[in-house]
Amino acid sequence: MMVCKSSLLVVAAVLRASAAQNTSAFDLNALYGPGLSPGAEIIYSSDSAYAAAITPRWNLYDVPTYYGAIKPATEADVQHIVKVSVQHNISFLATGRGHGSTSTLGTLKNGIDIDLGNFRSVSVDNGMLTAGGAVNFSQLFEPVNNAGKMLPLGNSRCVGLVGATMGGTVGVLQGVLGLGVDYLESVRLVTATGDLIEASKTKNADLFWGIRGAGHNFGIITSATFRLHDLVNDGKLTSMDLMYPGSANKTIYEALQGYDNNIPNALTLNVIAAYNATSGEGYMVVNVVWFGPEADFAKEIQPFLAAGPIANNTKTVQWTNWWTVANFGGYSSPTAPDCVDGQFFNAYALDIKKTDPAAMTKVYGDIVAFARANPGFSGFFGINRYPETVTLQVPNCETAYGYRDTKALVTIQSSYHPNATLNDAANKLFRNARSEIQATSGFDHLAVYVNFGHGDEGPAVWYSPEKLENLMRLKRKWDPQERFSFYQPVPLHYPGPAGY
Numbered sequence: 493m494m495v496c497k498s499s500l501l502v503v504a505a506v507l508r509a510s511a512a513q514n515t516s517a518f519d520l521n522a523l524y525g526p527g528l529s530p531g532a533e534i535i536y537s538s539d540s541a542y543a544a545a546i547t548p549r550w551n552l553y554d555v556p557t558y559y560g561a562i563k564p565a566t567e568a569d570v571q572h573i574v575k576v577s578v579q580h581n582i583s584f585l586a587t588g589r590g591h592g593s594t595s596t597l598g599t600l601k602n603g604i605d606i607d608l609g610n611f612r613s614v615s616v617d618n619g620m621l622t623a624g625g626a627v628n629f630s631q632l633f634e635p636v637n638n639a640g641k642m643l644p645l646g647n648s649r650c651v652g653l654v655g656a657t658m659g660g661t662v663g664v665l666q667g668v669l670g671l672g673v674d675y676l677e678s679v680r681l682v683t684a685t686g687d688l689i690e691a692s693k694t695k696n697a698d699l700f701w702g703i704r705g706a707g708h709n710f711g712i713i714t715s716a717t718f719r720l721h722d723l724v725n726d727g728k729l730t731s732m733d734l735m736y737p738g739s740a741n742k743t744i745y746e747a748l749q750g751y752d753n754n755i756p757n758a759l760t761l762n763v764i765a766a767y768n769a770t771s772g773e774g775y776m777v778v779n780v781v782w783f784g785p786e787a788d789f790a791k792e793i794q795p796f797l798a799a800g801p802i803a804n805n806t807k808t809v810q811w812t813n814w815w816t817v818a819n820f821g822g823y824s825s826p827t828a829p830d831c832v833d834g835q836f837f838n839a840y841a842l843d844i845k846k847t848d849p850a851a852m853t854k855v856y857g858d859i860v861a862f863a864r865a866n867p868g869f870s871g872f873f874g875i876n877r878y879p880e881t882v883t884l885q886v887p888n889c890e891t892a893y894g895y896r897d898t899k900a901l902v903t904i905q906s907s908y909h910p911n912a913t914l915n916d917a918a919n920k921l922f923r924n925a926r927s928e929i930q931a932t933s934g935f936d937h938l939a940v941y942v943n944f945g946h947g948d949e950g951p952a953v954w955y956s957p958e959k960l961e962n963l964m965r966l967k968r969k970w971d972p973q974e975r976f977s978f979y980q981p982v983p984l985h986y987p988g989p990a991g992y
């Protein structure tokens with residue numbers, strides 16, 4: 493039984509400096525070649541074939557830099573690459589689907605990209621799913637649904653399953669099924685010593701606790717096994733988009749507030765407030781997802797209907813097809829921003845337990861004013877209200893996941909050409925917005941879902957003060973040289989009272 497340590501009042505943190513690097517040139521083939529299987533590939537970043545050979549990054553903001561990539565073909569290859577890297581003190585990082593987006597990734601300089609692109613197998617058998625370390629969500633739709641099962645996936649089909657799971661996996665299925673990570677049964681993982689081990693509730697259970705919420709810190713997962721859930725509502729969901737002018741924002745936030753303490757598990761509310769550069773006005777899209785009888789839908793969302801949408805769109809589809817209809821079908825466009833790699837995004841996020849219409853109206857107004865003043869900037873302010881009841885059925889102590897009692901996730905995301913002046917101004921605006929929402933969030937400290945973190949928050953914020961102490965103990969045991977410390981790193985020790 494895992495016992496939670498009592499909560500510590502930890503508010504901020506100092507991020508550790510970048511780890512191992514060797515700035516002088518070295519021969520990857522000579523170092524790594526002997527011992528790799530014939531299927532493995534070594535590609536220098538200076539090679540013209542590099543870009544086409546590697547898994548691209550979705551976000552170009554704060555990227556790691558690499559001498560080159562190695563694409564292991566077998567688990568033994570992964571072990572070999574880790575061992576050689578550790579022996580020569582070379583930094584390395586695994587790449588799953590490349591959607592990880594945090595400024596801590598930028599602390600990796602001149603390392604080795606362990607591209608898991610060959611680890612994409614999926615098998616569904618007897619109510620269980622086993623998936624390779626780089627499988628994306630879209631690969632799961634058919635095999636899982638065809639088996640008459642469901643699994644709570646993230647909202648973007650292009651994101652890595654394992655990368656998301658290690659942080660928790662939130663999304664529109666969370667209301668009915670809970671967190672994705674709560675379906676994880678076991679993993680096969682290469683540790684910092686290059687050993688290949690299994691972790692589950694019965695094998696290396698301490699590590700398995702840490703992997704479920706802070707998994708990026710402990711090793712490379714070659715495959716993960718999940719228990720699947722039977723179809724809920726025959727696997728059918730109704731998705732409705734409602735569009736409003738920006739001027740309706742206060743009414744919409746008040747409607748959302750009405751669901752803070754009372755929301756059916758079958759209902760999800762996704763509220764996006766954005767800016768239309770053509771018209772120079774704000775607009776809002778509320779996407780509602782309902783896993784229940786269509787006849788009951790309208791009465792559940794009465795406050796949003798009463799707000800007088802200027803456009804709407806309602807579709808009932810299989811759970812795997814939500815992305816084809818939501819946001820007026822926008823997520824299935826070939827240029828849907830969540831699936832196009834190599835863009836420049838700057839994003840901040842936080843968890844909230846309370847909706848405060850005044851704070852939200854203020855923040856949205858500031859973002860629209862900023863967009864008006866800065867052509868070339870586009871951004872949105874989003875709130876995802878995922879019902880928390882099923883998530884809370886798993887005891888908090890069971891996993892390292894930080895914030896089961898979160899009611900909604902707030903995201904402030906922008907894309908613009910990386911111009912230093914604009915960047916500084918946008919960061920200032922966003923940090924200010926984050927603290928304004930935090931002040932009314934119902935959390936007494938900043939709380940951020942680790943996989944949505946900007947990177948400037950620190951470990952107590954990503955993992956919760958309550959979970960951090962045990963995570964640091966696990967870090968000292970499983971990764972004392974901090975090899976796996978480029979993604980929202982758990983430190984070995986508190987930096988001391990000054991750092992917190």
Ligand SMILES: Cc1cc2nc3c(=O)[nH]c(=O)nc-3n(C[C@H](O)[C@H](O)[C@H](O)COP(=O)(O)OP(=O)(O)OC[C@H]3O[C@@H](n4cnc5c(N)ncnc54)[C@H](O)[C@@H]3O)c2cc1C
Nearest residue numbers: 586588589590591592625646647652655656661662713979
């Ligand atoms: C457009 C978009 C939409 C998103 N939507 C959601 C959502 O709805 N719900 C949600 O929960 N999250 C969501 N996320 C966040 C997502 O969970 C994280 O970005 C996640 O880290 C992505 O994993 P990846 O494999 O794609 O990325 P990568 O950049 O490849 O990996 C991210 C981190 O995980 C590590 N990693 C990846 N695979 C492995 C592995 N097999 N073994 C060990 N370490 C590994 C990498 O080393 C890296 O540190 C979204 C992200 C984006 C960009």
Ligand SMILES: *[C@@H]1O[C@H](CO)[C@@H](O)[C@H](O)[C@H]1NC(C)=O
Nearest residue numbers: 510511512513514580581582
């Ligand atoms: C490994 O690299 C790091 C960062 O460059 C350095 O601080 C450390 O001393 C190195 N360790 C060894 C054993 O060379």
Ligand SMILES: *[C@@H]1O[C@H](CO)[C@@H](O)[C@H](O)[C@H]1NC(C)=O
Nearest residue numbers: 514516517518519580581582
């Ligand atoms: C670092 O550079 C030196 C000098 O070129 C080299 O001898 C050493 O092997 C390098 N380390 C690694 C890990 O390649």
Ligand SMILES: *[C@@H]1O[C@H](CO)[C@@H](O)[C@H](O)[C@H]1NC(C)=O
Nearest residue numbers: 612628630631649650651831
């Ligand atoms: C998901 O993975 C499959 C199999 O590797 C690949 O063909 C597909 O392009 C990927 N899709 C996305 C959206 O990443």
Ligand SMILES: *[C@@H]1O[C@H](CO)[C@@H](O)[C@H](O)[C@H]1NC(C)=O
Nearest residue numbers: 738739741742774853857860
């Ligand atoms: C949001 O609502 C407030 C209050 O009604 C209004 O003053 C403001 O202009 C609206 N914001 C936008 C961007 O339209």
Ligand SMILES: *[C@@H]1O[C@H](CO)[C@@H](O)[C@H](O)[C@H]1NC(C)=O
Nearest residue numbers: 768769770771772773774775
């Ligand atoms: C943006 O404004 C233009 C011009 O008024 C309009 O044609 C377009 O439909 C608007 N787009 C959205 C998403 O509101």
Ligand SMILES: *[C@@H]1O[C@H](CO)[C@@H](O)[C@H](O)[C@H]1NC(C)=O
Nearest residue numbers: 734797800801802803804805
């Ligand atoms: C949805 O739009 C249609 C017309 O496109 C309209 O008749 C209907 O009243 C709208 N529904 C709501 C809830 O606004």
Ligand SMILES: *[C@@H]1O[C@H](CO)[C@@H](O)[C@H](O)[C@H]1NC(C)=O
Nearest residue numbers: 865866867868911912913914
């Ligand atoms: C950067 O963006 C700002 C604001 O949009 C603009 O005024 C400025 O000209 C841009 N600078 C460069 C170098 O592009």
